[in-house]
Amino acid sequence: MFIVTLNAIINGLLYGSIWGIIALGFTLVFGVMDFVNFAQGFFVIVPAFFSYFLFVSWGIDPYLSLLLIMPLSFGLGLLVYKYVGVRLLDEPHSAHIVVTLGLCFFIENLLLLLAGGDLRNAVTSYTSDTIQWGWMMMSYPRFWASAVAWICVFLLFLFLKYTDTGRSMRAAADNREGARIVGIHVDRVYLVAFGVSILIAGIAGAVIIPFYLISPFTGMDFLGKAFAAVIIGGLGSIPGAMIGGLMIGVVESIAGVFFRASLGNAVTFFIMILVLIFKPNGLFGE
Amino acid sequence: MSRTRKHYYYLGGAVILLFLPLVMNDHLLTVAITGFMWAYLCLCWNLVFGFAGQFSLGHALFWGIGAYTSTVLFVNYGLTPWVGIFVGGLFSAIAAWLISLVVLRYRVKGVYFALMTLAFAEVFMGLALNWDYIRGPVGILLPMKNSPGNLFFMARAPYYYFILGLLGLGLGATYGIQKSKLGYYLKAIREDEEAAEVSGVPTSRYKILAMVISAFLTALGGTFYAQFFLYISPEIMFGFSSQMTMMIGTMVGGAGTLLGPVLGSLVFSFLGELLRSLPLAHSRELVTVERMIWALVLVGVIFYLPGGLVTLGNRVKSQRGKPGTS
């Protein structure tokens, strides 16, 4: 039973890395420009569908499709910012939420129209493979998806710390007016931040399609996970988003082993409430 | 324009509404009943969002508590829903009060408040799904029979008048709050909460009051849903779908106004029904496209008509009276 628990924890960590990376996109935009993007989950499944389409039409492996998906997602992010994000910057959060929910609705139905309501999954040759190291057993595609997720996190970290744009982003996040005065092109920074956020979502979409079943309705599921992760970890905190994601993954995994699985979700939200009460800025929030 | 003229319009409208069941068939009555029910629920949500400026994402919680309370009391103890409906309202009000205490004590605001209310609704749904006493995920089926003493009718017209009554109650409550001291203070809070506090307005007390009243009224709507549709489940009652409907109607129609939520909600309901009854609508592709258009309309209204549909009457787009959250 002990080994079962350990493996469950590992599985939870793998899933959690994915939730974390989705939450990361969300929190990046919130931290830098105070924008609540309820549609983050949909920016994950659109590339996922696209990757699926490339796979079933031409046999292109999802990881290979990343070459195409990354620039496309980034571009999509730029577009969304230009036409939607920019107008909402000065509006209250409620407006962001309603507009991005409208976007969710739009994308969900568009996908329904184009792809139908069935669940899809890129059944690659390695979809059901497992990695076995002694007592450890983990899913091969999940392992690689997490690996890619962590590589992203690392690259993002480097970007924010060592590049000019990255540093400008952090400055703008801390103080918009101040940054502007100092000469930072705040609008351009926001543009890039948004693009990066959607880029991350796109990467997540491509790497989960080998093992995760996606339908047009899955977007909302991802949103719920992203929230919980972001709240627990702290809105605006990048390490927080990942930690939050990992925690959720593990909690749900353990809940499955020891309790009735349907409590997993309630437990996650309950923790979210506790965090909001006692540490409203999250475990790592500013 | 004189006030008497305005009153004549209202009176005329009310008379038409009262006599509609005589000319409408069952299907249209059902459409009207459903439409008015959502309009009523939008009004309830408006009290918290439009008036108190609090973005509650978990209002389904109160709706569900109302429905489940009256239903369980009836099914397990035979208590007539005419009484059960108020018990549901009471429980809901208590829940709202407790949540408000937590929220205010720990100063949860803005998007955090929104997510917290959502979290409460989700937790409740999780608990409800695992609570066998209320039948868990299977839900509860209410009997279909004519029993006016228990708020069950075979005909549709009695339900129509009931929801009309609720709608009147909702409008009355909104109007009453608008013109009262509570409304005055809520407006101050919504415009600038810190300034209000500094001027000595007991912001906490009034925010709680708005939340409690809203929760009570929303719960009444929940019981009505149960009595009319005769089937409730945790998924239906605590799920996000009802929240979406409450939000969209209010925000598109005009939050913070008296008739805005009603207008927004009715437009969505009736135009949706209109599209559904076109012969072409039998094709599911068209339904999906219709929904896409709705989504765009929603976004369009937020961008270009920030006061909501009620401001269509204005030539001058005055201040953006949209309630903010800090």
Place this chain on the structure above:
Amino acid sequence: MQERKLKGWAGIAVLCGLLGGSFPFASGEALGAANEVVVAGVLPLTGTNASWGIRNDRGIRYVVDWVNAHGGIKSLKGAKFKYVSADTETKADVAGSQTEKIVSENVSCVFGCNQSPGTLVASQVTERKGIPLISVSDYDPLITGRGFKYIFRTVPVMDKISTSVLVFAHAMNKSQDTKFTKVGILCEDSIVGDSAAKALEKHTKEMGYTVVDVVKYNAATTRDFSGVLSRYKAQGVELVVGHNRPADSIQIVRNMKEIGFNPVMIGGIGGGWVAPEFLRNLGPLAEGVIIASSETPDVKVGRFADLKKEYEEKYKEEMPSTFIGGISGTWLLYRAIEQCASADPKVIAKTLHSIEVKYGDGFYFQQFGCKFDEKGDNTLASAVIFQVQNNLRVSVFPAEFANHKPIWPKPAFK
């Protein structure tokens, strides 16, 4: 001033609604014209159950078109079927309001709703109006448990179907001299899942087998079953049974492989296990999975084989159970109308209560034929067991009807 404009807009909205609602009458569609019998399908064409609803809809249309192309309803002087469909959006309340709308259009019979809550609400409307509602896919016992006179269900109640997997296991144990009796139940928490879990638990105990555990998970939020399945593996569960939706049934089998869990039997009951996505996404992993359903994919009766080929060519997928349900139900209705020579819903309902349709007659392919009792349950409805062998579903039980021998125990995952 502003308020007046408001009133104006509100009034316009209400008028639009009324006009919109009355469109069917205004548009001049000759609904219920003298030589037409109107039947309606209130089905989920969008929303989460859309894949069931769409295939059910195809089935109804198929038979409607067939009858119309072959001389219509002879006892009504060649009257043709007119099919009207409405989308429930997989929402119970929409199912109710759409049914209200449909029944105001002179309908003789309604099919619905591929979603137990939806069928429950819709049947309230049809019962009030005295119009028969035929469900060809919903297993929930509540549907026929309310003393209604206008509800008919062609598929077996969940009780019957769920026991069939256990009956199969028992038969295998006896014939192969094995003693696999540890049962793990894993169901989604929907109405049907819940009743499946209860029925399974009860029958496991009645058979003297051991209920190791019963887990009902929240389908909307559960995506991974490794935790639960690891526990089952550690507890020595041999027979895993349950009712689950498509995503879950696929994930359950995948997770089992991932954790190296090789139960003797994976017994799926209807739902996702019979969906085309199941085989499509699992491929060789599905080998040996046992599935209980009221339709089998490889029967050798009547024109089934030809129909199957036709469907597969046209829609490029396996012929699914909901399609079979749709054609069976519509054929049943056709037979009933031929018999009573009337389009009056009350007369049709009465005929439905007395008629008997044989398995394989025309397009009736739900096992084993149809004869309703006074509650609306089909006394002839039975479950059959099929197994995935070489990527095909083949019937393996009961023996007198099966086309293949079952593989027991289930081969280990490669």
